[in-house]
Amino acid sequence: MEEKLLWITVEGLDKVEILEGLGFKVLDSGILTLNGKNVLSSDGTGPVKAEEVKAIIPGSLSVVTDISELEPIME
């Protein structure tokens, strides 16, 4: 798959601030929700804690919780 994505990072904010700015909510337990529902990792597992998020991949703001899940994008 040819990579056709802008790779963006945000400096100066912590992970929770970034996620909340994007529209996610981080519960006291650290669990990530979007529109009131628990967020699932791109591999379908969940719930996801904010600290676990390594990237947000295009399409419905799905999150990556393991670095290997980015490989198909880079291949």
Add this chain to the structure above:
Amino acid sequence: MALSAFFLFFAEKLTSFGDWLKLYITGKDLKKQELSPNNLVKLGNNASSGDINIFNYNYTINIDKSSKDYNAKERNEILEQTGKQISEHSALLILDESAYISRRTKLSDTQKNQIKKFRNVGWSPDKINSIRVAFKIMNLEDSGSYEDAKKLMESAFNGRKRVMNRKFYNLARAGYLNQFILDILTGGALNSDDKISKYLDYFPPAIFIDEDFVSIDLSNELAKREKDGVKQVTLYSRGKKRIEIMEKAYGGYLRQKISQAENKKDKRIKLYILMHKNSYRIGQTDAESFDLSLENMELKDLPLFSDML
């Protein structure tokens, strides 16, 4: 919002917002440099015309909260637009440096061919992804990029797929993936996802020592292999702590076997004897492996375990 509009949006905001907001660009052929609104307009135009490949670069939004004109509302506007760009399939937001390390680390042609063969025999995508990460860590270690290797490894071994990532890294690092290729090429046993899955659960020829490994674990693992008639087993450990654990665990295994034989008044004993101890380095770390062989011998001929280490 189209990609070109995204760049133009940033150009406008860099002009209208204060100094707290900056945008940087980096790439393989470009050191980190700040993007001016004019440059962003050019990039926006290029996003439409395709004059340069804007996808080759990393973009960094820098927010300085200590700046006197910092505005949280405006910050949220920036993040909201970034979120829209992500959900519209043209941007990837990275929250972990290991992703960039992984992006810039390439696989060799040989590794790509190996992956193709694993895929062709039906190994699942998640296994293929773990193998790709394992190869990248190895490539960084072997090229002397130890810091990057460590960061990628820490990320891979702490995420949700940490068990599989670690197993494939261990198998790749110890050379077993090369053997799997030979096995596949010769029509051997590993020609399906089910079969490699079973190998990941139980791999008779090798035991990789983890930090939480104790003597009883090694004894159980070796007992299982003895029962299955596995003649040769290699123990692998990496790092001073794990090497110590391996030596202690193997010593514990020997003591347990000898004690069992003595209690039963047996004169003969069947156990895994250390044939070779190999010391080497992986990157900047000491590593050690024990080649063990299942032998049936007279108890009196058994050297003291201290001689074996």
